[in-house]
Amino acid sequence: MDRRLLMLALGMFAMGTDNFVVAGILPGVAASLHTTPSLAGQMVTVYALSYAILAPVMAAVAGAWPRKLLLVTALGIFVVGNAITALATDLNTVLFSRALAGLGAAMFSPTALGVATLLADPERRGRALATVTAGLAGATALGAPIGTFIGGFGSWRITLWFVALLGLIAMIGIGAMLRSVPQPARITLRERLTPLRDIRVALTLLTSLFAFGGFLMVYTYAGLVLDRVTGGDERVLAGMLLVWGCAATVGNMLAGRLVDRFHSRTIINAGLCVGILNFCALPWTSAYMVTAAAALIIWGLVGWGLIVPQQHRLVKIAPPMAPLLLALNNTATYGGLACSGVLGGVVLLFIDRQYLSVVGAGLIAIALVFAEAAHLCTARLSMRMRPMPS
Structure with a gap:
C-alpha cells in the first residue's frame, strides 16, 4: 500500500x-x-x-x-x-x-x-x-x-x-x-455548476439533499434522541454510535455490490422506504437497548447504502461529467447535514426530542418523491432518444 x-x-x-x-x-x-x-x-x-x-x-x-x-x-x-x-x-x-x-x-x-x-x-x-x-x-x-x-x-x-x-x-x-x-x-466555478441545468441531475441532487437531511438530523441530536437507553453516559452513546458506524460501513460496501446486479432505482426506493418506516417507529424503539440497536443497524445500512446508487445514477446520466457530478452530490450531502442541524434545532423547540425522527422521516419521504421524479424524467428522455421504427 x-x-x-x-x-x-x-x-x-x-x-x-x-x-x-x-x-x-x-x-x-x-x-x-x-x-x-x-x-x-x-x-x-x-x-x-x-x-x-x-x-x-x-x-x-x-x-x-x-x-x-x-x-x-x-x-x-x-x-x-x-x-x-x-x-x-x-x-x-x-x-x-x-x-x-x-x-x-x-x-x-x-x-x-x-x-x-x-x-x-x-x-x-x-x-x-x-x-x-x-x-x-x-x-x-x-x-x-x-x-x-x-x-x-x-x-x-x-x-x-x-x-x-x-x-x-x-x-x-x-x-x-x-x-x-x-x-x-483547471475547471472554473461556472463549469462546475453547469450540470445543474439538467433536470435529472437537479432532481437527483435534491434527493441527496433531503435524504441525508432526514437521516443525519437524528444523528446530529443522537445524544438527546437516545438518552433513554444511554442515561446520558457518553461512553454508552459511543457504543451505540459504533454499532451505527459499523452498519453504515457494511451498508456502503453492500450497496456497491447490489448496484451491479439491480437497477439503482430499486435500491434507492427500497432504502428510502425502509428508512421512513424505521424513523417513524424510532420514538418507541429507542426506549429499549435491543430495539434501539436494531433501529441503528437498519438506519446505518439503508442510510449509507444510499450513497453508491445515487452516485451510480449521476454517472449514468452523464458519464463524461462524472467527477463534477460526484462533487456536486457531495455538496448536496453536506448541505443536507447543514440544514438538518438548523431544522432539528428549531423542531426541538416545539416537540419532544423522541419525536425528532418523525420529522426526519418526512424529509426522507420528500427525497423519495424527488428520486422517483428523477427516474421518470430519465425514462422519458430515453424514450425520446430512441430511433423511430422505419
Whole structure:
C-alpha cells in the first residue's frame, strides 16, 4: 500500500471524525457553554454548510495551486480551527472555529481524491480512491465513537484536541511523503455548476439533499434522541454510535455490490422506504437497548447504502461529467447535514426530542418523491432518444 495514500486517508479520517463526533459530545458542549443543545447543534450546521458552499468555490479558486501546498494548507487551517474550538469559552467563537475547520475540509477532501487518482496507475485508480474514501467511512465506524468515548472520560475539549492531532499527523505525513504531483486541468466555478441545468441531475441532487437531511438530523441530536437507553453516559452513546458506524460501513460496501446486479432505482426506493418506516417507529424503539440497536443497524445500512446508487445514477446520466457530478452530490450531502442541524434545532423547540425522527422521516419521504421524479424524467428522455421504427 502506498504510504502517501494512507496519509490522505488519515486526513479524510480526521475530517469525518470532526464532522460526526459532535453528535456524541453535544450535551457536554451545551452544558459547558451554558447554552441549549439546539444552539450547540449549530456546530454541525456551520461546519457542514462551510464545506458544502466552499468546496466547489475553493476548487475553482485554488485550482492553480500546487497539490502538496493546497493539501498542507488545508490541513493547517483544519488543525487551527479545531484548536480554537477546543479553547473557546463562548458559542460565537465555537461557531467561527467550526466554519474555519469546514473551510479546511472543503479544501482538502476533493483535492485528496483527485491526488489519489494521479498517484495511482490507471488500472489501480479505483483501489486508490477506495483507500482514501475508506478514511471517511472509517470515521463513522471508529472515529466518532472513539472521540465520543474519549470525551466521556474527560471533556469534550479533549475530543477536539484528538481530532486536531489526527489532522496534524496527516499534515506532517503529507508534507514529508508527497512530492511533485501533476497539476490537473483547471475547471472554473461556472463549469462546475453547469450540470445543474439538467433536470435529472437537479432532481437527483435534491434527493441527496433531503435524504441525508432526514437521516443525519437524528444523528446530529443522537445524544438527546437516545438518552433513554444511554442515561446520558457518553461512553454508552459511543457504543451505540459504533454499532451505527459499523452498519453504515457494511451498508456502503453492500450497496456497491447490489448496484451491479439491480437497477439503482430499486435500491434507492427500497432504502428510502425502509428508512421512513424505521424513523417513524424510532420514538418507541429507542426506549429499549435491543430495539434501539436494531433501529441503528437498519438506519446505518439503508442510510449509507444510499450513497453508491445515487452516485451510480449521476454517472449514468452523464458519464463524461462524472467527477463534477460526484462533487456536486457531495455538496448536496453536506448541505443536507447543514440544514438538518438548523431544522432539528428549531423542531426541538416545539416537540419532544423522541419525536425528532418523525420529522426526519418526512424529509426522507420528500427525497423519495424527488428520486422517483428523477427516474421518470430519465425514462422519458430515453424514450425520446430512441430511433423511430422505419
